[in-house]
Amino acid sequence: MIDQYATAQRGPTPTGPTPPCRGSRLPVRADAVRFLVLVVVFVCAACGLVYELELVALGSYLIGDSVTQASVVLSVMVFAMGIGSLLAKRMRTRAAVGFGLVESALALVGGMSALALYASFAWLGESRGAIVAFSLAIGVLTGAEIPLLMTLIQRVSRQDAGAAVADLFAADYVGALVGGLAFPFLLLPWLGQLTAAMVTGGVNVVAGGALVLWLFGRDLSPRARWLLLTANVAVLAVLAAAAATVGDFERAARSAVYGPGVRVAVHTSAQEIVLTGGAHGPLDLYLDGRLRVSGRDEYRYDEGLVHPAMAGPHARVLILGGGDGLAAREALKYRDVASVTVVDIDGEVERLARRDPALSALNAHAYRDPRLHAVVGDAFTWLRHAVRTGGDGRFDVIVSDLPNPGITSSSKLYSQEFYGLAARALAPGGRLALHGGSPGADPRAFWTVDATVRAAGFRTAPYRVPGPAGGFAGGPDRTKRAGGGAARQDWGFLLAARGGAAPVPRLAADAPRLRSLDPAALRADALAAVRARPRWAADLPPSTLVHPRYGE
Numbered sequence: 001m002i003d004q005y006a007t008a009q010r011g012p013t014p015t016g017p018t019p020p021c022r023g024s025r026l027p028v029r030a031d032a033v034r035f036l037v038l039v040v041v042f043v044c045a046a047c048g049l050v051y052e053l054e055l056v057a058l059g060s061y062l063i064g065d066s067v068t069q070a071s072v073v074l075s076v077m078v079f080a081m082g083i084g085s086l087l088a089k090r091m092r093t094r095a096a097v098g099f100g101l102v103e104s105a106l107a108l109v110g111g112m113s114a115l116a117l118y119a120s121f122a123w124l125g126e127s128r129g130a131i132v133a134f135s136l137a138i139g140v141l142t143g144a145e146i147p148l149l150m151t152l153i154q155r156v157s158r159q160d161a162g163a164a165v166a167d168l169f170a171a172d173y174v175g176a177l178v179g180g181l182a183f184p185f186l187l188l189p190w191l192g193q194l195t196a197a198m199v200t201g202g203v204n205v206v207a208g209g210a211l212v213l214w215l216f217g218r219d220l221s222p223r224a225r226w227l228l229l230t231a232n233v234a235v236l237a238v239l240a241a242a243a244a245t246v247g248d249f250e251r252a253a254r255s256a257v258y259g260p261g262v263r264v265a266v267h268t269s270a271q272e273i274v275l276t277g278g279a280h281g282p283l284d285l286y287l288d289g290r291l292r293v294s295g296r297d298e299y300r301y302d303e304g305l306v307h308p309a310m311a312g313p314h315a316r317v318l319i320l321g322g323g324d325g326l327a328a329r330e331a332l333k334y335r336d337v338a339s340v341t342v343v344d345i346d347g348e349v350e351r352l353a354r355r356d357p358a359l360s361a362l363n364a365h366a367y368r369d370p371r372l373h374a375v376v377g378d379a380f381t382w383l384r385h386a387v388r389t390g391g392d393g394r395f396d397v398i399v400s401d402l403p404n405p406g407i408t409s410s411s412k413l414y415s416q417e418f419y420g421l422a423a424r425a426l427a428p429g430g431r432l433a434l435h436g437g438s439p440g441a442d443p444r445a446f447w448t449v450d451a452t453v454r455a456a457g458f459r460t461a462p463y464r465v466p467g468p469a470g471g472f473a474g475g476p477d478r479t480k481r482a483g484g485g486a487a488r489q490d491w492g493f494l495l496a497a498r499g500g501a502a503p504v505p506r507l508a509a510d511a512p513r514l515r516s517l518d519p520a521a522l523r524a525d526a527l528a529a530v531r532a533r534p535r536w537a538a539d540l541p542p543s544t545l546v547h548p549r550y551g552e
Contacts, residue, residue, distance in 0.1 A: 350367070405445055
């Protein structure tokens with residue numbers, strides 16, 4: 001974080017040893033003050049990186065596309081840090097007061113940033129502008145820190161500029177390391193995004209205030225001391241009040257986003273899970289704010305995804321994703337299914353699918369069936385391990401019930417490498433079924449999925465299932481966001497097999513009675529999907545791990 005300031009420091013900083021300021025009246029020896037200043041650099045760097053990661057995480061959660069949000073936050077912050085470094089030149093003559101005020105402002109802005117961003121999303125429906133604004137503000141304040149600290153450390157230590165910069169670099173980088181590791185492994189799982197930012201702000205203002213008021217307080221005028229003390233106490237009071245009411249705020253924000261019927265809201269290491277309704281109305285399941293299941297009509301999606309793949313051998317079924325148990329419910333309707341393996345990254349989804357009365361009723365208590373085996377793990381990692389440990393030809397049917405390919409974090413699950421692993425896990429004559437998004441709403445993404453599956457050695461047959469007339473609900477990411485009010489869209493699926501002719505989407509002779517699918521409609525929808533294939537789809541390159549294509 002400090003390298004943005006090096007140029008600004010070379011100009012105004014003397015090149016030789018700098019004696020302590022004669023007017024300074026320090027409470028401890030100069031070498032102890034220098035050490036304490038470096039400790040504060042360490043703490044401020046850790047806090048600054050937590051703010052930065054908080055913005056990236058919230059941007060990815062609220063808006064999606066983590067690569068874009070990380071790029072926006074990082075580029076804006078680095079640019080703003082340069083501006084802050086230049087602005088700090090005006091405060092070098094009163095470096096102690098300037099640093100104290102900067103830390104108070106940074107603690108307030110950074111500590112309240114997560115709450116403000118979530119409020120913007122919940123009540124205004126938009127957070128992109130707020131993310132840019134907070135990135136800019138935090139960057140400017142962070143950029144002003146090092147020039148002021150450089151001035152303070154030169155005031156108390158006989159040290160040339162090169163050695164001082166080296167010390168500041170070391171403290172800054174180590175602090176950034178600690179902050180970067182503390183955020184995902186300590187702050188986020190223990191405190192959550194909102195409280196973590198507030199606690200970080202509290203640490204930030206205490207560290208900055210202690211440095212100025214204790215170490216350099218004797219050089220301050222009474223007015224400056226009271227100004228800094230009042231500012232620090234006010235910031236701590238605001239952060240403490242916000243932390244004390246964060247639970248009420250989260251409940252109000254969830255009601256604004258999901259409606260008043262929120263029954264379950266859980267933060268896990270993978271996502272936020274919200275259940276609404278179910279007790280006195282249709283159940284809705286949201287993952288990271290996106291509607292994953294709508295109890296009104298989810299059967300349309302799950303029947304369309306699973307049953308065409310069951311036309312053929314289907315004794316051994318693998319479901320990638322689908323921790324809600326709904327795809328498993330459809331597969332278990334066949335009496336000759338010997339085993340169903342469900343691999344989902346979030347064990348909390350599985351727990352709710354087992355124990356929540358409304359969700360377990362919706363999946364027909366699939367997890368009670370002894371034929372179902374549940375695994376908590378990343379689908380890509382699990383599939384690669386299964387293939388490496390002798391899992392070739394293990395499954396007759398693989399159902400990929402995963403988030404849309406347009407979500408950056410799931411792009412690897414729609415890659416050529418992923419489908420290559422799936423091909424190896426399929427038994428001869430086996431079939432792969434997957435959801436590829438909406439061919440009408442995002443045709444490029446859907447046909448890129450098709451091109452990617454074909455590049456892995458499959459023959460494909462696209463088909464689509466009409467969405468509900470009242471809106472888009474039922475499959476992965478069925479609406480753009482919670483409360484998005486998306487218009488009706490069709491679900492696009494691909495049925496794939498290796499070798500021979502392309503598979504034909506149809507229903508098995510022993511298929512159970514279905515609510516939304518019939519053989520004639522399925523044939524018509526499959527034919528319509530083939531006819532709708534655009535000419536340019538034949539030239540689409542596949543998406544790979546090193547070159548994901550879905551964001552293009």
